[in-house]
Amino acid sequence: MIKRSHTCGELSENSVGKNVSLNGWISKTRNLGSLIFIDLRDRYGKTQIVFSEESNKQNFDIAKSLGLEDVIGIRGMVVRRPNEAINKDMLTGKIDVEVEGLVVYNESKPPPFDINNRDSSMEENRLKFRYLELRTAELQRNMLVRHQASLHVRNFFSEKDFLEIETPILMKSTPEGARDFVVPSRIHKGRFYALPQSPQTYKQLLMVSGMDKYFQIVKCFRDEDFRADRQPEFTQIDIEMSFVDQEEIIALGTSLIKSLWSKILDVDLPEKFLELTYRECIDMYGSDKPDLRFDMKLFDFSDYVNSSDFKTFKEILKNKGLVKALVCPNSQNYSRKVIDQLTDYLKRYHKAKGLAWMKYEGGKLDGGISKFFPDDIQKKIVDDQSVDENSIIFIIGDIPSVVNKALGALRLELGSRENLINKSDWCPLWVTDFPLVEWDESSGRWHALHHPFTSPHSGDSEMLNQDPGRVRSLAYDIVMNGYELGGGSIRIHDSKQQANIFKLLGISDDEAKEKFGFLMNAFSYGAPPHGGMAFGFDRIVMLLLGSTQIRDVIAFPKTTSATSLMDNSPSKINDEQLKELSLQIK
RNA sequence: GGGGUGGUAGUUCAACUGGUUAGAGCACCGGCCUGUCACGCCGGAAGUUGCGGGUUCGAUCCCCGUCCAUCCCGCCA
Numbered sequence: 001m002i003k004r005s006h007t008c009g010e011l012s013e014n015s016v017g018k019n020v021s022l023n024g025w026i027s028k029t030r031n032l033g034s035l036i037f038i039d040l041r042d043r044y045g046k047t048q049i050v051f052s053e054e055s056n057k058q059n060f061d062i063a064k065s066l067g068l069e070d071v072i073g074i075r076g077m078v079v080r081r082p083n084e085a086i087n088k089d090m091l092t093g094k095i096d097v098e099v100e101g102l103v104v105y106n107e108s109k110p111p112p113f114d115i116n117n118r119d120s121s122m123e124e125n126r127l128k129f130r131y132l133e134l135r136t137a138e139l140q141r142n143m144l145v146r147h148q149a150s151l152h153v154r155n156f157f158s159e160k161d162f163l164e165i166e167t168p169i170l171m172k173s174t175p176e177g178a179r180d181f182v183v184p185s186r187i188h189k190g191r192f193y194a195l196p197q198s199p200q201t202y203k204q205l206l207m208v209s210g211m212d213k214y215f216q217i218v219k220c221f222r223d224e225d226f227r228a229d230r231q232p233e234f235t236q237i238d239i240e241m242s243f244v245d246q247e248e249i250i251a252l253g254t255s256l257i258k259s260l261w262s263k264i265l266d267v268d269l270p271e272k273f274l275e276l277t278y279r280e281c282i283d284m285y286g287s288d289k290p291d292l293r294f295d296m297k298l299f300d301f302s303d304y305v306n307s308s309d310f311k312t313f314k315e316i317l318k319n320k321g322l323v324k325a326l327v328c329p330n331s332q333n334y335s336r337k338v339i340d341q342l343t344d345y346l347k348r349y350h351k352a353k354g355l356a357w358m359k360y361e362g363g364k365l366d367g368g369i370s371k372f373f374p375d376d377i378q379k380k381i382v383d384d385q386s387v388d389e390n391s392i393i394f395i396i397g398d399i400p401s402v403v404n405k406a407l408g409a410l411r412l413e414l415g416s417r418e419n420l421i422n423k424s425d426w427c428p429l430w431v432t433d434f435p436l437v438e439w440d441e442s443s444g445r446w447h448a449l450h451h452p453f454t455s456p457h458s459g460d461s462e463m464l465n466q467d468p469g470r471v472r473s474l475a476y477d478i479v480m481n482g483y484e485l486g487g488g489s490i491r492i493h494d495s496k497q498q499a500n501i502f503k504l505l506g507i508s509d510d511e512a513k514e515k516f517g518f519l520m521n522a523f524s525y526g527a528p529p530h531g532g533m534a535f536g537f538d539r540i541v542m543l544l545l546g547s548t549q550i551r552d553v554i555a556f557p558k559t560t561s562a563t564s565l566m567d568n569s570p571s572k573i574n575d576e577q578l579k580e581l582s583l584q585i586k
Numbered sequence: 587g588g589g590g591u592g593g594u595a596g597u598u599c600a601a602c603u604g605g606u607u608a609g610a611g612c613a614c615c616g617g618c619c620u621g622u623c624a625c626g627c628c629g630g631a632a633g634u635u636g637c638g639g640g641u642u643c644g645a646u647c648c649c650c651g652u653c654c655a656u657c658c659c660g661c662c663a
Contacts, residue, residue, distance in 0.1 A: 032626090033619035048623070068613075085621050093623085110614055113597060116624095120612080121597060124655045177663035197663080224662040225587090348589070349659045451663040505663095560656065 002073030002103050009045020013094050015078040020097060022047060023073045025108075025135065026066055027116060036063045037096075040074070043140050046090065049074055049097045059102045069108035069115060069132075075101035123551075127565040130556055142553050145264060146541045150217055152263050153237055153537075156256055162213040162239070167202035169195060169219070175507065175515055176452050178222035181232070189582040195221035198534060200451060201519050203240035204491055207530040208522045214240045217537060226560045229483065229539060229550045233558070237540075239488070240532030246474055246490055249531055250275070250430055253478055253486065256535070257428060264544050269426060273478070277433040286324075286408025288434070291482030292427035294420035298407050301325040301395055304381055310372035313356075316397040323397035324407055327385055328414045331359040331392040342410065346396075352406035356395040360387045369395070412482070423546070428480045433457065436473035437504065445506040450475040452505055453498070453519075454489040455531075468504055474531070485540055488533020495523040 004023040011020065027041035034053035039046045051063040066072065076099040087093030112129050113121030118136045126133040133139055154164065173180045173194035180194035196202075198220050206214050216238045226232060237256075241249065254273050261267045274292070281288050284297045301323040305313040313323045328334075339357060346352040358370035365378040373381070387393065394410060396403050415421055436456050437446040446468055448454065456464060457472040464471055474490035492498045498520055502512040512520070541553040551557040558564055578585065 028623075030622045030625050031619085032622060035620040035622080037622050037625085039623075050621085052620075054620080082621065085623085087623060090623080096621095110596060112613095114612075117612095119598090122593085122655075124593085125597075127655085174663090178661085200663085222662060225660080227662090228657070230662070345658095351659095448663050454663085559654085561654085563654095565655085 001105070002075055002101065004073070007044035008040050008042040008047045009091065011047055011078055011092050011095055011097070013080065016080045016095060018078050019075070020078055021073065021075045021101075022049070022097065023105075024071070025115075026068055026070045026072065029066060029068070031064065034060075036060065038063065038066065040072070041135075045092060047092045047095075047097060048087075048090075049076065049099050051099050051102075055098070056100065059099055062102055062104065063099070066104070067108065067110065069111050069135075071105040071108070073103045073105060074099045124565065127551075127557070127559065130566045134555060139552070142541070142545055142547075143555060145545055146553055149260060149264060149541050149544060150537070152260060153215075153217060153256070156259060157213075157215040157239075160213070160252075162215045163211060164216050165206060165211065165214055166216065167196070167199040167206075167218065171196050171202075172515070174201075175511065176448060176505070178224050181221045181223050184581040184583055186580055197222050198236060199238055200453065201516070203238060203532060204453065204519065204530065205522055207240055207242045207493075208525065208527045210242075210528075212242050214238075214532075223562075226558070226562060228548060229542065231538070231550055231554060231557055232562045234550070234554075235537040237486070237535040237537050238532070239534065240530060242528040242530045244490075244529075244531050246432070246476060246531070249488060249490075249533055250432075250476060253488075253533055253535070254428075254430075257478065257480075257485070257540075260540065260544070261426065267426060269428060274427075274429040276429055276431055278431055278435065278472075279433065281431050282404050286404040286406075286411060287482075288431055288477065289479045289482060289484045290408075290429075291412060291415065291421070292429060293422060293425045293481055294415045296326055296328065296411050296415060296420070298324045298326050298404070298411065299385060301397075304373065304377055305397070307377045308373045310356075310369055313395075313397040321398055322400040322403045323395060324403050325393050325395040326407055326411055326414075327387055327391050327393050328418065329388065329391055330418055331361055331390045333417070334359070334392050342394075342413065345413070346406045346410060350406040350409050351398075351402045352396055353398060354396075355406075355410070356397075358393050358395075360389065360391045360393070363389070365393075426480065428478065428485075431477045431479055432475075433472045434475040434477070435469065436460075436471040436475075437468050439469060446504055448501075448505055449473070450487065450489050452501055452507070453491045455492045455497075456501075464500065464504065476533070478533075478535070480543060483539055483543060484536070485543075486533055486535035488531065490529075490531035493523060493527040493529050495520045498523065 002021045002023065005020045006022060008022055008024045022040055024040040024042040027039040027046055030037040036051040038049050040049050051060045053060045074097065076097040078095050079098050081094060081096055111132060112125060115132060115135045118133065118138050134143070157164070170183060170193040173182060173192060178197050180197065183193040183195065185191045185193060199216065199218055203214055218236055218238050219233055220236050221233050223232065258269045261269050278288055281290055286298050302317050305317060305323050316323060339355065343355040346355055357368040358365045359367050360382060365373065365382065370378065381387065396406050434449050436449065436454060438449055440447040450473060455474045457474055460471040475487065476489065477487035478485045492501065499512065538550045538553050542550055545553060547553065556564065556566065563569065
């Protein structure tokens with residue numbers, strides 16, 4: 001082996017005249033007959049090396065047969081390129097290395113796609129050869145940024161007296177929340193471990209242990225369906241603290257995100273992030289993770305409807321429904337056809353029954369349902385909402401949840417259609433005062449919005465029995481540009497209150513004891529008030545890199561059907577293994 | 587579980603209203619070339635059109651089913 005003296009990214013004019021050695025992959029070859037140029041690549045960069053028939057026939061003949069992605073080592077002299085041959089687009093473009101010694105370590109079959117161009121192949125093919133895709137400049141950069149981010153996170157917390165403590169990967173299956181990935185036990189036949197959806201209970205126990213300030217960069221697993229920003233296994237920055245209140249955790253989370261954005265992107269986020277309540281978010285944006293990079297707020301349309309002749313909406317209001325609207329610029333972009341498309345989209349995915357509209361053109365409201373609104377009401381709408389010329393108002397009436405969801409989705413769609421989003425903007429916010437529970441129609445019971453250990457808002461506890469749906473919790477999310485970056489809560493640290501909540505959630509005493517008895521028990525031995533949060537680390541890195549795909553920041557990701565195309569997992573196991581585990585496949 | 591899009595040479599794409607030899611770039615193989623950097627020029631090899639069925643004289647194209655990828659809805663405490 002030729003031991004390298006330099007990487008492929010560091011030679012410059014200053015090195016001219018030096019004898020150097022390099023190792024790397026062949027990124028490109030250009031054979032000019034009796035002169036061969038090769039771009040040699042490693043993760044630091046590329047350097048052009050030159051073989052000449054005249055100066056070394058033996059090496060030249062070997063070089064002729066070299067192909068893309070062969071791995072070689074060379075020894076040679078750094079020379080300045082002739083002026084006309086300088087490549088300004090290349091960091092090492094002013095020099096060449098004239099090869100004197102050559103070792104071929106490993107020849108490559110023709111690669112299944114072009115390593116210089118990540119777009120040269122469909123994702124299915126790239127995932128199969130993920131180890132080759134990781135050679136691309138883009139993914140190498142992504143892995144570098146991910147490393148820098150995780151290092152920064154560890155330093156950040158360590159400097160603040162937090163301890164990183166590892167928690168088990170094999171744990172107890174819990175009833176609430178996402179589906180567990182489950183691991184059979186050989187020793188205890190018929191019993192199963194679960195992989196953690198998050199280390200929630202462990203970090204609370206660590207608070208009982210007096211660990212005080214805990215963090216962990218930790219893998220979590222959820223057996224649900226996946227998306228561009230969701231993988232079956234993902235990484236959280238998990239945090240828990242004793243003797244804290246919500247403000248303190250929000251301040252800490254703000255500081256972490258601010259420092260990450262500063263460190264990695266050199267972007268200066270505000271000292272304090274905007275804070276909105278859950279209610280305000282839903283009312284104004286129809287979402288609990290609004291993208292604030294553009295305005296277009298939703299507004300209540302009921303007063304106008306009540307003064308109109310539009311029976312459909314009036315009916316909806318009579319039945320305790322809701323009518324809301326938003327104003328979108330560039331009405332000329334909304335032909336009947338486009339509006340129909342938007343309507344179909346909202347019907348299909350967001351349960352809306354229709355999409356009403358009217359345009360403000362030539363100083364008056366026109367088209368759509370405008371004829372149902374008398375002139376004075378039309379004027380009032382335009383004045384109240386400061387509707388600009390050539391705008392279109394979209395209106396939806398239905399039960400509140402459908403109205404907010406559909407208009408929230410429409411808002412995002414219009415924001416993107418009208419290019420209202422500046423890609424270089426960063427709009428972080430905290431969403432607070434989430435409801436503690438929500439009614440789940442399918443199972444006919446209350447179900448925790450955050451998780452069952454979340455403390456109710458102290459002011460609302462007396463409503464717990466009469467009107468649980470209105471109880472706010474001490475839970476909070478952090479949102480950036482429409483992505484949920486993380487969330488957390490102040491926890492219950494009193495076993496009686498915890499028992500109360502389990503009861504509300506329809507978890508029987510027996511089940512609570514069997515599933516969470518250890519936690520309740522721990523709370524009877526001096527549990528400090530505590531709270532914390534967790535950040536989606538992959539999502540943070542994804543945003544830092546300007547990507548919209550979580551697969552871009554995970555070295556070996558799974559597909560949306562949770563398989564690995566590279567190693568074909570999950571796969572069958574043999575009968576021997578099944579027998580050992582006392583499992584039978586039906 | 588549901589919907590949209592895609593699957594043709596190693597790869598990225600093409601192939602008219604169904605039509606007989608399924609084409610092109612890159613990669614690969616052979617030849618020529620001393621300043622290239624998307625090197626250039628000449629030649630060659632390369633196909634179960636995802637898979638299974640159907641309609642038809644004839645299917646890459648139309649129909650049914652199925653698999654895979656991807657995006658979205660449900661789901662994700």
